[in-house]
Amino acid sequence: MTGREQPIKEIKTPLRDEQDARVWNALAEVHDPEIPVLSLVDLKIIRSVKVDGENVHVVMTPTFSGCPALNVMKQEVENRLIALGFTHVQVEFTYSEPWKTDLLEESTREKLRAFGIAPPVQLVLPQSPEGRKANLQYALEQPVPCPFCGSENTKLDSFFGATLCKQLFFCDSCHQSFDRFKPV
Amino acid sequence: MSLSLPSHIPREAFVRFLLAQADDELVLGHRDSEWTGHAPILEEDIAFSNIAQDEIGHSLVWLTLHEQLTGRTPDEMGFERIASEFRCCRFVEYPKGDFAYTVVRQYLFDVAEQVRLESFLESSFAPFKDTAEKLLREEMYHLLHSSSLVERLGDATDESHRRMQAAVDAAFPQSLGMFEQLEGEEGLTEGGVFPGNRTLRSRWLKRVVPFLRKVSLALPVKGENEHCTILCPIDDGGRKGMHTAHLDDLINDMQQVYRLAPGPNW
Numbered sequence: 001m002t003g004r005e006q007p008i009k010e011i012k013t014p015l016r017d018e019q020d021a022r023v024w025n026a027l028a029e030v031h032d033p034e035i036p037v038l039s040l041v042d043l044k045i046i047r048s049v050k051v052d053g054e055n056v057h058v059v060m061t062p063t064f065s066g067c068p069a070l071n072v073m074k075q076e077v078e079n080r081l082i083a084l085g086f087t088h089v090q091v092e093f094t095y096s097e098p099w100k101t102d103l104l105e106e107s108t109r110e111k112l113r114a115f116g117i118a119p120p121v122q123l124v125l126p127q128s129p130e131g132r133k134a135n136l137q138y139a140l141e142q143p144v145p146c147p148f149c150g151s152e153n154t155k156l157d158s159f160f161g162a163t164l165c166k167q168l169f170f171c172d173s174c175h176q177s178f179d180r181f182k183p184v
Numbered sequence: 185m186s187l188s189l190p191s192h193i194p195r196e197a198f199v200r201f202l203l204a205q206a207d208d209e210l211v212l213g214h215r216d217s218e219w220t221g222h223a224p225i226l227e228e229d230i231a232f233s234n235i236a237q238d239e240i241g242h243s244l245v246w247l248t249l250h251e252q253l254t255g256r257t258p259d260e261m262g263f264e265r266i267a268s269e270f271r272c273c274r275f276v277e278y279p280k281g282d283f284a285y286t287v288v289r290q291y292l293f294d295v296a297e298q299v300r301l302e303s304f305l306e307s308s309f310a311p312f313k314d315t316a317e318k319l320l321r322e323e324m325y326h327l328l329h330s331s332s333l334v335e336r337l338g339d340a341t342d343e344s345h346r347r348m349q350a351a352v353d354a355a356f357p358q359s360l361g362m363f364e365q366l367e368g369e370e371g372l373t374e375g376g377v378f379p380g381n382r383t384l385r386s387r388w389l390k391r392v393v394p395f396l397r398k399v400s401l402a403l404p405v406k407g408e409n410e411h412c413t414i415l416c417p418i419d420d421g422g423r424k425g426m427h428t429a430h431l432d433d434l435i436n437d438m439q440q441v442y443r444l445a446p447g448p449n450w
Contacts, residue, residue, distance in 0.1 A: 065322065066322075132320070
């Protein structure tokens, strides 16, 4: 770690806290272009914010590594931070402690449901290949209530969906197709 | 951002290793994308379009690491190289063929990728561990998808069996090229980066041989699992830049727009 990247929090002052909050609030207004009801903060993809005078350094982590919305989101974050008056804005991605759907809070899951997307199931993935396979199988066998009518009489149509983060389901009660956020 | 490599990892071999992985994903991702709008059923159209996006995304992950070591950008690597500079195995460059061939190729590739990423969880090179953990979460759906198709089509009807067997006959000798030795890879194994292509191939055979036999698909091998003897010629050379003309065609397609207006802002 270089000097510049030392966490500012260790030398906390009221002013810095306020600065941090200002940045976090601004980032809570940047939305995922593919799931506009969720902000980058809801999605837990903002890893850290470091403010130092007129400089700001934001670390993000990708949801799905091939997601084409990542660059759009990064650009939007940069625009917001410049609008806040920072002269030096640095936004980068990290893969350490990879993002997973278990990070999503209940309030975020509720927003997904209201938007017509079934939230992801809990997915604990052990390191061993056998353990991973077994847990994935178990997770995929859990009932998925239809976000429109609540029925559990639903089935997986495809492991994949309209975007990398979704899977295609069909509800046998209300006869509608719906998306489920892909558990990873 | 630049990356410094620990002194126990030989740089040139490491860069070669990164590029081989990145190129496999980029080229196969492009082939998968050729099913968009053309797959036999809508679900498969969606599946292969997603897989294409994932694989090309994973290629970008490796090319970003590559950039941090060499300074060459992912766009430069994808759009400015000619075929002989690519280090993908030949297996991924063959045309998409019959849907059965696509399914078998994807399955054989998915297992190989799984085995390689699992080995990275124990790599001495820390960024590989994090990346592998991330990519394994995405890749597990690829393997679920391709293995369930192989299971369903392998011995379903006479026609499905015939087409799947023809696909295995064509794909298997090519797929062994995924494990072609890289120049200097012993240094990477000694440095704990990965266990080496021979070991990965054994782990791969241990999974694919019994799985394919279970659905009545015959392989040109004698013996069981990882202890089997390969009875077919191996279609390799890609890691040394010796490719088929199919890669030229693919690259022409892939680079066409970029060459019309070099250095565009996408």
